[in-house]
Amino acid sequence: MSDLTIRLAHHDEYDEIGRVWMESWVSTGLAEASDFLLANLRARIRREIENGWSLFVADDNGIIAAMLALHLPKLYLDMLFVGPAYQGQSLGRKLLAFTRTQMPDEMYLRCIRENEKAWRWYEREGFVFEKEEVEPSNGFMMKYYRWKRPIG
Template identity: 70%
Template sequence: MTLPIIRPARADELDAIARAWMDSWVSTGLSQASEGLLNDLRARLPREIAGGWSLFVADDHGTIAAMLALHLPTFLLDQLMVVPTHQGQGLGRHLLAFTRQQMPDEIWLKCVRENEKAWRWYEREGFVFEKGAPNPVTGFMMKHYRWKRAKFVHAKEGTAP
């Protein structure tokens, strides 16, 4: 299987991105699909873009397979959401590799504590738990993670290359 192309999101596809976001979030079992949730996500997208999100999509021949929201100034991987029909096919790892190209030295993220599948995956991908704190908007307890590029040390000199 060929992986979808990761590209910047377009303004004319925000509705499809909101739907993909909702479908992915609902697949965690932590929420139910609803018009209210979809409308909240539709409203949030332009607000987050105005606040500094770099928004990308995984485009599978014209279908939004995933969304990726990065806040580059703060090294934050804010959202990585893969629609259920594309889960389990390596797309998350593909998006994470893309994220590491955008932020090669350090990445922060937050993950809902009850989304064990997600945070265990991030741990397997080299992220280290830093702290837990409640999200003031949603009330969910969040696990904060950090990934830092390994610095290689020359054994002989004891200095970085």
């Protein structure tokens, strides 16, 4: 992982990014891998890019280790998923540091309530819980967070 680079995703990588996203999502225990899930995630990548995503990858010498989707105009960290082979190596922290270079003063995110490992990590990283509400598109209870750059 020493030569890892965070960079904009290339169009021809979207299918592989979808695979990494699915494997990471499945690693939370909240879903099972399936061709249906993979097809939905791959389609969502293209749709979200059309709707304003800036999509980044963590590139480990040509292997996509993680994905990071930001909606910069909305100050929104939408997706941060690290492939299972790269989890536990501080890659999430590197991606979050990169995100703070893109949105240095403030950002928002949401996290599925059942993904306790993720939202506890965001809390340790300085995000403040704001509210919970159901996401109508999937029925999950979401926890909403905000981060602001410390003053001084």
